[in-house]
Amino acid sequence: MMSSKRSLRSMAFGVFMPVALVTSTFAQAADGGNVKAQRIVSVGGTITEILYALGAQDRIVARDSTSSFPVDALAKPDVGYMRALSAEGILSQKPDLILTEDGAGPADVLNILKDSEVPVVTIDTPPSGAAIAKKIQDVGAAVGLEDKAKNLAEEVDTGLAALAKDVSAxxxxxxxxxxxxxxxxxxxxxxxxxxxxxxxxxxxxxxxxxxxxxxxxxxxxxxxxxxxxxxxxxxxxxxxxxxxxxxxxxxxxxxxxxxxxxxxxxxxxxxxxxxxxxxxxxxxxxxxxxxxxxxxx
Structure with missing residues (x-):
């Protein structure tokens, strides 16, 4: 039985701490975003989708099974279902950044990933249209693409405003x-x-x-x-x-x-x-x- 909003997101497509609270390795490695990360493991369908939209798809070395869009993402190695991850499967990809949606797990696997000293960033994913822009900007900040993320976030907010106008009728x-x-x-x-x-x-x-x-x-x-x-x-x-x-x-x-x-x-x-x-x-x-x-x- 599913009793939380986050469990459904992960089932539908789509970690262990809010984006502002990243591992110390990440904070020391790159102020303002890990621009050097070239081997990203993306966990969460929306995270993968955002990375593609920001033009960072070539930096993704693996993704989870909920990452089904765009279709090109399916060609990336699959590290499994985001709530049943394997530390060995993720670390075998030799990532220099692990980027996840809130809700990934299990907790013991996330602890192993943290102890591995590979930077891990978790993006908060509240079920709100108003929160999408921040989600995009958090992903952009994590990979050093703040300007592109800002532009994409503004496009989304513009689209939501147009939607609200249409629906008002x-x-x-x-x-x-x-x-x-x-x-x-x-x-x-x-x-x-x-x-x-x-x-x-x-x-x-x-x-x-x-x-x-x-x-x-x-x-x-x-x-x-x-x-x-x-x-x-x-x-x-x-x-x-x-x-x-x-x-x-x-x-x-x-x-x-x-x-x-x-x-x-x-x-x-x-x-x-x-x-x-x-x-x-x-x-x-x-x-x-x-x-x-x-x-x-």
Missing amino acids: VGEKKKRVLFVLSTAGGRIMAGGQDTEAAAIIEMAGGVNAASAITGYKPLTDEAVIAAAPDVVLTMARGNHQASPDEVFALPAFQSTPAAANKALISMDGLYLIGFGPRTPAAAHELASKLYPDVVKP
Whole structure:
């Protein structure tokens, strides 16, 4: 069961301390950013995505399994799932910088990496559109690309401002959206308050139908019915995308407004809830699917 916002991010795509608190080796090696780091192990799909956007892809020697964008990243050696890392696998890449998202682990592996004296920087990843710019700037600062990071952060903020303007046209007739993480065994795992799912739904002009819970938690059939979602939102998983017939055949959904209209939206997980450079585009796409007559693709 997933009970925290960070566990979902790492599952979807996306360490051990905030970016301001790096290992002493890093602080001594490079004031203002490790410009000399040429062998970066990137742990976290959004971190990898940002590094590519900053033009630092040639400095990445390995990435974790949640790093699925851009597709070129898949050609890099894979050090495993970000919450089940192996110190040996990472150190075998002979990194001179390990850059991770908050939530990587396990803790004993991170301790080994710290003791190895390889610089380790962890980027805080709160589920908020307003926090994306800082995330980008923190990554830029860690690799000595502050100017490029500043420009990219400003582009993202501009995109978010444009999104807010477009979504404002929706007015008060907002749709209730239920984010469903899984339906394993007919049990609905949904995204409540303080989650990436809640944040992206709000950014797209929707109302989170699971606001009665916090984090990612299972809902009873009665709770799903009471949530009365107009739309169900899911993550597309690889080549598999749940069909409306599959989802709305579940008893919990059969009497909901979403089932009546077979209103199901599936989007790539990292794109949808990664909260990186593509978030303005992802939120705009979601808004256009929710309100096709108001927000144009």
